[in-house]
Amino acid sequence: MTGARSVTVHTLDHGPVTIPEPVWCAGHPDLPAEYRDDVHHTGPAHxxxxxxxxxxxAELVAFPFGRHPVPPSLYVEITVPGVTLDPPGLEGLAAVLTEAAAELQRLALRLAVLRAGGVW
Incomplete structure (x- = not known):
């Protein structure tokens, strides 16, 4: 994690834990303490x-202390609202879904570069 700085996170089970924070991490606000397994890095959401x-x-995440540590990965949440559409509405939805797929492809490439030692 070139360019990483250290941050101390307060945990319920291990007290203060100092970890390297990658440059892509949006930070660790002073929230109520969590368990060390749950400590994670998150980047800005797309x-x-x-x-x-x-x-x-889609949000870049990493869980360095999880029971099964998660290296930088993308957390993706898809919400499909129920709608009734006419032909132009269907075309509009299809265009947005195409845009969403293209964004996931771009993020997959960025993630591959990051995991290979590059920057986000």
Missing amino acids: VVDYDGQALLT
Whole structure:
């Protein structure tokens, strides 16, 4: 993690834990303490909207202390609102879904570069 700085996170089971924080991490706000297994890094969220609602959210995460540590990965949440659409509405939804797929492909490439030692 080149360029990483250290951050201390307070945990319920291990007290203060100092960990390297990757440059892509959005930080660790002073939240109530959590268990060390749950300590994680998160990057800024990438959101694809449809009709004013988040259709897809993708966020870079890493869980260095989990029972099964998770290296930098993408947490993806897809929310498909129930709607009734006419032909132009269906075309609009298809365009947004295509945009969401393209965003996931871009993020997959960025993640591959990061995991190979590059930067996010």
